[in-house]
Structure formats: C-alpha cells, structure tokens
Amino acid sequence: MVVEFAAEPVSRGSTAHGLSAxxxxxxxxxxxxxxxxxxxxxxxxxxxxxxxxxxxxxxxxxxxxxxxxxxxxxxxxxxxxxxxxxxxxxxxxxxxxxxxxxxxxxxxxxxxxxxxxxxxxxxxxxxxxxxxxxxxxxxxxxxxxxxxxxxxxxxxxxxxxxxxxxxxxxxxxxxxxxxxxxxxxxxxxxxxxxxxxxxxxxxxxxxxxxxxxxxxxxxxxxxxxxxxxxxxDRQAAGEVWKLGAPVAATFLLLSVATLGYLTVLQSAGPTEVAGFSLGQMASSLVMVVALAIGSGAAIAVTLTPGENRRGISLAGLTTTLRLSLPPYLVIGAGVFLFRGEIAGALTSDRATAAVTAEYFAWTGPTLALFGGTLALLTYLEQIGRAGLAFTLNAVYFALMVAAAFLIPGQVTSGDLARLTAAGNLLGFVSLWFSARFLIRRG
Structure with missing residues (x-):
C-alpha cells in the first residue's frame, strides 16, 4: 500500500490546484x-x-x-x-x-x-x-x-x-x-x-x-x-552523496554565515550581539511552517503519477509559493505590530529588547518573503534537487556575508537587520526565477 495523489495533466494550473489539498x-x-x-x-x-x-x-x-x-x-x-x-x-x-x-x-x-x-x-x-x-x-x-x-x-x-x-x-x-x-x-x-x-x-x-x-x-x-x-548498496551511496550531502552542507553553511554576522557585529558590544542573536533565534522558531509546507508539497509531487515530471515539479513549485505566503503575511504583520511586546517577552533586559525590537521592525515586513524562500528551498531539496538548493543558498549567503563586511563604519544590529530585509526581498525574487528556469531546463 502506498499513498498516491491524482494530478490533472492538462496544464500546470490545474495540476497545481490538484496538489494544494x-x-x-x-x-x-x-x-x-x-x-x-x-x-x-x-x-x-x-x-x-x-x-x-x-x-x-x-x-x-x-x-x-x-x-x-x-x-x-x-x-x-x-x-x-x-x-x-x-x-x-x-x-x-x-x-x-x-x-x-x-x-x-x-x-x-x-x-x-x-x-x-x-x-x-x-x-x-x-x-x-x-x-x-x-x-x-x-x-x-x-x-x-x-x-x-x-x-x-x-x-x-x-x-x-x-x-x-x-x-x-x-x-x-x-x-x-x-x-x-x-x-x-x-x-x-x-x-x-x-x-x-x-x-x-x-x-x-x-x-x-x-x-x-x-x-x-x-x-x-x-x-x-x-x-x-x-x-x-552502490545506488544508496550515490543517494547519500546527491541527496544527503547537499542538505548537510547547507546546515554547515548556515552556521558559517551566522558566525560571519556575529564576527562583524562583535565590536558593537554584547548588547547588540545579544539583541541580534535573539531576533535570529525568534525568527528560526517560525521556520517550521515553511519547512512543513515545502516538505508536504515535495511529497505530494513525488507521489503524483504522471509522465510529465517537469510539469508536475513546476506545479509543485507554484503550490509551495501559493501556500507559504499567506501564513507568513499574518506572522510578519504580527511580528511588526507587536515587536516591542515580543522582544520584551524574550528578554528582561531593556537595552537588549530595544535592539531586538528594531530587528523585528525591519525583518517583520519581509517575513513573508523569508517564509516563501525557505519553503521553496525545502521543496527543491526534497524533490531530489538538493544540489541546486545548496548552490543557490551558497551564492546567497556568500553575497550576504560579504555585504555585511563591506558596511562602512561601526556595524550595528540595525545595519544587519536592514541587510537581512533587503536580502529577503532579493533572495526571494532571484530564487523564484532561478528555480523555475532550472526546473524547466531539467
């Protein structure tokens, strides 16, 4: 017994609709x-x-x-x-x-x-x-x-x-x-x-x-x-390299990028470091929604029968985006509107809370794009394109960390928050068009 999902082969639009449920x-x-x-x-x-x-x-x-x-x-x-x-x-x-x-x-x-x-x-x-x-x-x-x-x-x-x-x-x-x-x-x-x-x-x-x-x-x-x-099993060893290794490398890439941000911020003092780290930690807690949507879409696509795998994969990409943006629009609005209260609940230190609130002020409005990006990357990893997802991640974080080091003067948490917001926008747009183009090419 295996779960299977029917898909309409007529068009990507109908297939995407069939994948949503x-x-x-x-x-x-x-x-x-x-x-x-x-x-x-x-x-x-x-x-x-x-x-x-x-x-x-x-x-x-x-x-x-x-x-x-x-x-x-x-x-x-x-x-x-x-x-x-x-x-x-x-x-x-x-x-x-x-x-x-x-x-x-x-x-x-x-x-x-x-x-x-x-x-x-x-x-x-x-x-x-x-x-x-x-x-x-x-x-x-x-x-x-x-x-x-x-x-x-x-x-x-x-x-x-x-x-x-x-x-x-x-x-x-x-x-x-x-x-x-x-x-x-x-x-x-x-x-x-x-x-x-x-x-x-x-x-x-x-x-x-x-x-x-x-x-x-x-x-x-x-x-x-x-x-x-x-x-x-030789085939399984190939799967470890093609599917598992890029995902593992992505986790290590995230830790290196975080270390890079903290290195840039170190001279700003412990309050700036603590406030920025607290904002990042809080943002990571809402990642589970994007991970679940991206994973769910990938499983649905894999188990959907049909010869046109490229079309089904593109439909899954659209489904992932369609389902991930609405919840993160709500979450992002809540984070922005109640940033002071959320920061105060995360720490009793007022100075640190102020830094974290400023982080939310910049990243909250772009949280929907962050959620969409994460869901799309998760989807790519779990339809067997983990190498592509890692490459896109590597380019993005290399540019982001390089940009952080190029900020003139004393770098503050607010500077990195603004950079993160800009990165959310540019990362989302570039990922969407890159993923569509590369899937179409096969």
Missing part, C-alpha cells in the same frame, strides 16, 4: 512532528538552565560540534524520504527501506568517528573551542555521549523519513510526539533518580530512542515494507 494535509501532519521537535529543544534548554550555569556552558560549547551531528542527521533523513518516495512512485513500495542500511552505516560511522576523535584527542579539539583545561573532561564526556546517542537515534529518524516519503506523514508525526514525551520523561526521571546532571540529556533520551525505534519498525512492517538486506 494533499499538500495542506501532508504539511499539517509534518508541522505536528516539527512542533514536537521544537518543544523538545525548548524543554532541553530549560532543563539545562535549571541545572545551573555549568550545564548551560557545556551546552554552549557543544553547539558548534552539535551542528555537525544535526547536519549528518538531517541530510540522511531527507535522503531516506526522497529515496522512499522514488521507490513508491516507481512501483517498488516494498523496497523503500533498501537504502536505509547504507544510510545508517554512513551516518553512524561519521557520528562515531566524531566521538572517537574527541575521546582520543580531547585537548586539541576542545582547545579550539576555547575550553579551559580544568573544564575539558565534563565537556568531552558530554560530546562523546551525545554523539553515540545521536548515532543510535538515526534508526527512528530514518524510519520516520521513510514514512513521510511514502505519504504516511501522520504516523511519522505521532511517532515524533511520542519521542518528545518519552525523552522528556527519561531525562527527568534519570536526573531525579541519579543526579546525573548534564549527561541526563543524551543518556535519558536512549529509552525513547529504543522504544520509538521499535514502534517505527512495527509501523513500517504493517505498511507492507520488506526488510532490507544488511549490506552496502
């Missing part, structure tokens, strides 16, 4: 799963905050390395989703798990290599991160434990990606909700029973990984999928 349904389920992930992230930060400053310090030091683990995981999840969708659309539904062993081997090897490098040479790695020698052991143990936990966690994550690729987004979403609930319970109980502290985060999440991993396997089996042969 399934995209909305799929996006709604995906949004539930993404929201569950946000809840888990927010709760984890709050949990570490209650443990004290040392726990938050360990977490902050881990963040640059955490981007590597996140990049590996997200890249492989997208590869699993696209691979499963392609298998289903070509009548090979039972083979949707065929590439998963290769994905697991690739991701697990990278994450375990990260753990091994930090465990064997902690001094060299942690010195680069600016960790003092007397603080290196707890940071090293946390990094190793988190890397190992992330390697084990690939099993339910990849399984959920396969389910989404086959159109079973509701099942994937509820498994995500279950993972969040069980992870929170595991961390809380483990810390309460043992006083383990910061290590309760990676270790306390392991029972959730095992339980949800087993549940995912049962769901996949009930959907009629055959178990894959546990051996390497």
């Amino acid at each position: 399934p995209t909305v349904g799929l996006a709604g389920s995906i949004l539930v799963g993404l929201a569950a992930g946000l809840v888990l992230q927010a709760w984890t930060v709050a949990f570490l905050g209650r443990l004290g400053g040392e726990a938050l310090y360990v977490r902050s030091v881990y963040t640059p390395i955490g981007y590597l683990a996140l990049a590996v995981t997200e890249g492989l999840v997208v590869a699993a989703q696209v691979s499963a969708g392609r298998a289903a659309s070509s009548g090979r539904h039972r083979e949707a798990l065929k590439s998963v062993p290769t994905f697991l081997a690739a991701g697990g090897s990278l994450l375990l290599l990260q753990a091994a490098v930090v465990a064997v040479a902690p001094g060299a790695v942690l010195a680069v991160l600016g960790v003092a020698s007397d603080e290196q052991r707890p940071v090293m143990v946390f990094i190793v434990a988190t890397a190992v936990s992330s390697a084990v966690g690939l099993i339910p994550y990849l399984g959920a990606g396969v389910l989404r690729g086959l159109g079973f987004t509701g099942a994937a979403a509820w498994l995500g909700v279950a993972f969040t609930v069980l992870s929170i319970a595991g961390m809380t109980v483990l810390h309460w029973a043992t006083g383990l502290g910061v290590l309760a985060v990676p270790i306390g999440g392991l029972p959730a990984t095992v339980l949800v991993g087993a549940a995912t396997a049962i769901v996949l089996r009930r959907k009629g999928l055959g178990w894959p042969v546990l051996r390497g």
